[in-house]
Amino acid sequence: xxxxxxxxxxxxxxxxxxxxxxxxxxxxxxxxxxxxxxxxxxxxxxxxxxxxxxxxxxxxxxxxxxxxxxxxxxxxxxxxxxxxxxxxxxxxxxxxxxxxxxxxxxxxxxxxxxxxxxxxxxxxxxxxxxxxxxxxxxxxxxxxxxxxxxxxxxxxxxxxxxxxxxxxxxxxxxxxxxxxxxxxxxxxxxxxxxxxxxxxxxxxxxxxxxxxxxxxxxxxx
Amino acid sequence: xxxxxxxxxxxxxxxxxxxxxxxxxxxxxxxxxxxxxxxxxxxxxxxxxxxxxxxxxxxxxxxxxxxxxxxxxxxxxxxxxxxxxxxxxxxxxxxxxxxxxxxxxxxxxxxxxxxxxxxxxxxxxxxxxxxxxxxxxxxxxxxxxxxxxxxxxxxxxxxxxxxxxxxxxxxxxxxxxxxxxxxxxxxxxxxxxxxxxxxxxxxxxxxxxxxxxxxxxxxxxxxxxxxxxxxxxxxxxxxxxxxxxxxxxxxxxxxxxxxxxxxxxxxxxxxxxxxxxxxxxxxxxxxxxxxxxxxxxxxxxxxxxxxxxxxxxxxxxxxxxxxxxxxxxxxxxxxxxxxxxxxxxxxxxxxxxxxxxxxxxxxxxxxxxxxxxxxxxxxxxxxxxxxxxxxxxxxxxxxxxxxxxxxxxxxxxxxxxxxxxxxxxxxxxxxxxxxxxxxxxxxxxxxxxxxxxxxxxxxxxxxxxxxxxxxxxxxxxxxxxxxxxxxxxx
Numbered sequence: 174x175x176x177x178x179x180x181x182x183x184x185x186x187x188x189x190x191x192x193x194x195x196x197x198x199x200x201x202x203x204x205x206x207x208x209x210x211x212x213x214x215x216x217x218x219x220x221x222x223x224x225x226x227x228x229x230x231x232x233x234x235x236x237x238x239x240x241x242x243x244x245x246x247x248x249x250x251x252x253x254x255x256x257x258x259x260x261x262x263x264x265x266x267x268x269x270x271x272x273x274x275x276x277x278x279x280x281x282x283x284x285x286x287x288x289x290x291x292x293x294x295x296x297x298x299x300x301x302x303x304x305x306x307x308x309x310x311x312x313x314x315x316x317x318x319x320x321x322x323x324x325x326x327x328x329x330x331x332x333x334x335x336x337x338x339x340x341x342x343x344x345x346x347x348x349x350x351x352x353x354x355x356x357x358x359x360x361x362x363x364x365x366x367x368x369x370x371x372x373x374x375x376x377x378x379x380x381x382x383x384x385x386x387x388x389x390x391x392x393x394x
Numbered sequence: 395x396x397x398x399x400x401x402x403x404x405x406x407x408x409x410x411x412x413x414x415x416x417x418x419x420x421x422x423x424x425x426x427x428x429x430x431x432x433x434x435x436x437x438x439x440x441x442x443x444x445x446x447x448x449x450x451x452x453x454x455x456x457x458x459x460x461x462x463x464x465x466x467x468x469x470x471x472x473x474x475x476x477x478x479x480x481x482x483x484x485x486x487x488x489x490x491x492x493x494x495x496x497x498x499x500x501x502x503x504x505x506x507x508x509x510x511x512x513x514x515x516x517x518x519x520x521x522x523x524x525x526x527x528x529x530x531x532x533x534x535x536x537x538x539x540x541x542x543x544x545x546x547x548x549x550x551x552x553x554x555x556x557x558x559x560x561x562x563x564x565x566x567x568x569x570x571x572x573x574x575x576x577x578x579x580x581x582x583x584x585x586x587x588x589x590x591x592x593x594x595x596x597x598x599x600x601x602x603x604x605x606x607x608x609x610x611x612x613x614x615x616x617x618x619x620x621x622x623x624x625x626x627x628x629x630x631x632x633x634x635x636x637x638x639x640x641x642x643x644x645x646x647x648x649x650x651x652x653x654x655x656x657x658x659x660x661x662x663x664x665x666x667x668x669x670x671x672x673x674x675x676x677x678x679x680x681x682x683x684x685x686x687x688x689x690x691x692x693x694x695x696x697x698x699x700x701x702x703x704x705x706x707x708x709x710x711x712x713x714x715x716x717x718x719x720x721x722x723x724x725x726x727x728x729x730x731x732x733x734x735x736x737x738x739x740x741x742x743x744x745x746x747x748x749x750x751x752x753x754x755x756x757x758x759x760x761x762x763x764x765x766x767x768x769x770x771x772x773x774x775x776x777x778x779x780x781x782x783x784x785x786x787x788x789x790x791x792x793x794x795x796x797x798x799x800x801x802x803x804x805x806x807x808x809x810x811x812x813x814x815x816x817x818x819x820x821x822x823x824x825x826x827x828x829x830x831x832x833x834x835x836x837x838x839x840x841x842x843x844x845x846x847x848x849x850x851x852x853x854x855x856x857x858x859x860x861x862x863x864x865x866x867x868x869x870x871x872x873x874x875x876x877x878x879x880x881x882x883x884x
Contacts, residue, residue: 253638256668258608259695261430269605287702287729288763339766346762357760364760369798371765376773376797 176393183394186385187328191303193296193345196363201370204381217311226305232314236323239302240330244352245295251282252292274355281351281360289347290340297348299327321394328391338382342371398439410447413440414534418527430609433565441572451539509537509547513554520623524563524612533573548574556595561627563612567602577603601635610634614659614689626655630662637665642672660690667699679703694720698729710737728757735767744771744778745787772796818875821868828865831857 192204226232255263263283270276286292306323309315315323335341346367350360374380399406402416417440424432512532522528537547552574554560562570571577580596601607615626629652636645646669652662663686670679683700690696701716717734720727735750748771754764776793778784788796835858 249640253640254606257634257637257665258606259430259693262608265430265434266605284728284758284761285763287698288732339770343762343766346765350760350762360760364762364765368765372769372796372798375766375769 179390179393182385182389183328183391185381186389186391187303187324187394189381189385190300190328190331190341191307191324193300193342194304195370197366200367201373201377204370204374205379212307212311214311214313217308221305221308221312221314224305226309226314229314232305232309232312233319236302236306236309236315239298239305240323240326242293242295242298242330244298244348245293247278248282248294248348248351249292251279252286255279255283255286277356278351280357281347285347289344290336291334291344293334294344294348294351295334296331296341296344297352299331300345301352302327325391325394328394332388332391335387337387339375341387342374346371398443401435401439402443408447408450410444410534413443413447414530418530421526437565437568437572448539456541505537505540506543506546506550509535510550510554513551517554517558517560521616524566524616526563526565526569529566529569533569538573548576548579552576552579559598559628561624561631562602564602564607564609567599571603608634608661610661611659615656618656618658621656626652626659629655630659630665633662633665637668642669645669646673658685658689660686660693660696663689664696664699667696667703671703676703676707680707694724694727698727698733701730701733705733705737710741713737726757728754728761731757732761732763735764739767739771744775747771748775769797817871821871821875824864825868825872828861828868831861832865 189204195203221227221232224235226235255266258266267276267279267283270279285294303324306315306320306327310317310320331341335344346364349363354360354363374382402413402420404412404416407413417436420436421433423429424436509532512535516528516532517523535547537543551570555570577596577600580599610630612627615621615623629648633645633648633652636642636648645665649662649666649669652659653666657663663682667679667683667686670676670682680700680703683696683703686696687693687700697716698720701713701720704710704713704716714734714737717730717737720730721734724730731750731754735747735754738744738747738750748768751764751767751771754761755768758764772788772793775786775788776790776797779786779790779793786793
C-alpha cells in the first residue's frame, strides 16, 4: 500500500513536470489532473511529426538531446559571449546579427543572463523530455520501459539542478521563450495566454505545487 | 556614404591630411570604450572617405603614368626635321618612363624596410602603440600610397603582427582591418608569404576584430611603469578566451598571473569577480569588484554585478542603493528593476516591490520573473488583507482579479460551458429517477397501500438493486463534478 502511494506520488511529480508544457485556455485545469488530456496515438503522432520526429531513431535522438539539456547548453554558450561585453557592446553585437531568429535568441539571453535561478533554462529541456517520451510511447516509437527511464532521469536532473517549484517554473518559462519561440511578438502572445496558468500554479489553494513536494522520492516510479 | 563629411565635421575636400586631422579631433569625443556606437560611425566615415580619396589619387597616378607612355616623344618631330642629317639612334632615355628613376632598383626595398622600422618602433613603444593617431600616421606612409608597393607593405606588416602575436587595442585592430582587409587575405591562404595553413592566427585575428570581442582597456596598464605590458595583456587575453570556453580553471590561473604583473585593471578585476562567483567565493568577489568600481566608477556593468553579489550576501541596503542609482541613470535597466524588486520583496515592502515588477512588466511584457513575483506579491497582499485587515492600494476584489480568482458560480459556468459532460446530465436524470423510484416505494409502504412483504417480492428486488446502483453512480459523478469545479479555479 505504501509502495502504491509512493509510486502514485512519483507519477504525479513527473506528470506535473510534463504538464508545464500545456498551454492556452484550460491549461491549469489539465495540470490539476496530473495526466495528459489527450494522449491518443493519433495526437502523439501528429505532435511528434511537428517536431520532425517520425520514427524510433529520431525519437531517441530528440530525447537524448533534451536529457542532455542542449537548449541550456546553447543558452549558456550565448551567455558566455554576452557576459564579456559591456552593456553598450551587447547592444551593438545583437544589432549586428543578420539572422533575426538568432538576434531574438540573444535578446532573450541578454534579458535573463543575470537573473535566472542557477543561470539555467534546463527546466525547459527536462519538461519537454518527459512530455516527448510520453508521446513517443503513445506513438509506438519507444517502449514503456525506455520512456520510464527517460522520464526518471529528467525528473532526477530537475531535482538536482533546482531547489523548488518557483525556480523551476521561471527557468521553464524563460526556456520556452528561448527554445520554442522566435519573435518578441510570439513571446508576448505566449505570456498573455499562459500568465493565468502560471499565476494559479503559484498561488491557487488547490495548486498541485502545494500538494506535490519538490523533493518527491522517485525511486518507486 | 552621404553624411560622412557631416560625421567628421568638415567640408568636402580631397586633402587626406585634413580628413585625418578631423578624425583625430572627433576621436577625443567618441572613444571606443566610452562610446562604441559613435566610434563605429566615425571610423566608418573616415575609412570610406580615405579610401575614396586614395582611389582617386591612384587613378590620377595611373593616368599620369599612361600619359607619359602614350605621348609621342618629341624625338619623332626632331627626326623628321633632321631627316637628312646623320642617322643617329635616339637616346634610349627618351623612351624610358620618366617615373622610374635610373639606378633606383633597390629603392622599393629600402622604402619597405624603412616602413617596417617605423612599424616596429611604434609597436615597441607601448604608450605610442595604443594611440590610434600614431597608427593613422603610419598608415599615411608614402609606401602605402604606391599601388606597386602597398601589397608588399601590407603583407610585411601582417607578418610582423603575426610574429609578435601583437597585443593591440580593438580599435587599432579594426583600423588595420579596414585599411588592409587582412581577414580576406588570410582566408585565401597565401602560402608564398609564409602564412600558409596558419588557421590559428586567422582565428586569433577574427576574434580580435569580431563584434563578440569587447573593447578591453589598455590605458590603465599603459599608465603603469616598469611592467611587462605584453605579458600582462597576453595573460589577460588568455583568461578572456578561457572564460568564453567555460574553462574556469585556466581562466583563474591566467587571471592570477596577470594580476601579479598588474592588478589595477578594471577589466581584469571584473573577470576575476566572475571566477570568484563561479567558485562561491562571494566575499572575495565583493572586495575585487569594489576595487574595479574605484577605478571605473561610471561602469554600470560592474556596479550591478556588485549589487547582485551583495543581494546574495543579504547586504540589501547597499544593493538597493546601487539599483536605485542605476535606475536613475538608466530608467530602462531591467536587471536593476528586477533586483530592486526582489530586495523590496524580501524586506516585506510589497507595494514598493510591486511597483518595481510592474515597471519590469512595462519594459518587458513577457518577463517570466515579473509574472512570478507579481503573483506572489498579490497573493501575500490578499492573505494579509483578509487575515490581518491590512490595507493596500488594491482592494480585495482587485487582488482576486489579479490572481484570476472567480466565484463558485463563475467557476461552474466556466466548467459547464468549457467542458460539457454528458455523463453529468445523465447522472442528474438518474439521480432524479432513482430518488423518485425510492420515494414511491417508501410512500407505498408508509401509506400501507402495499404490504412490506409484497415489496420484497422478487420482481421488485431487481429494479431496486439497479436503482441503488444508478443512485450511487450518479451521486459519485455529481460529487466529483462538484469537486472539480471547486478546485479547477482558485
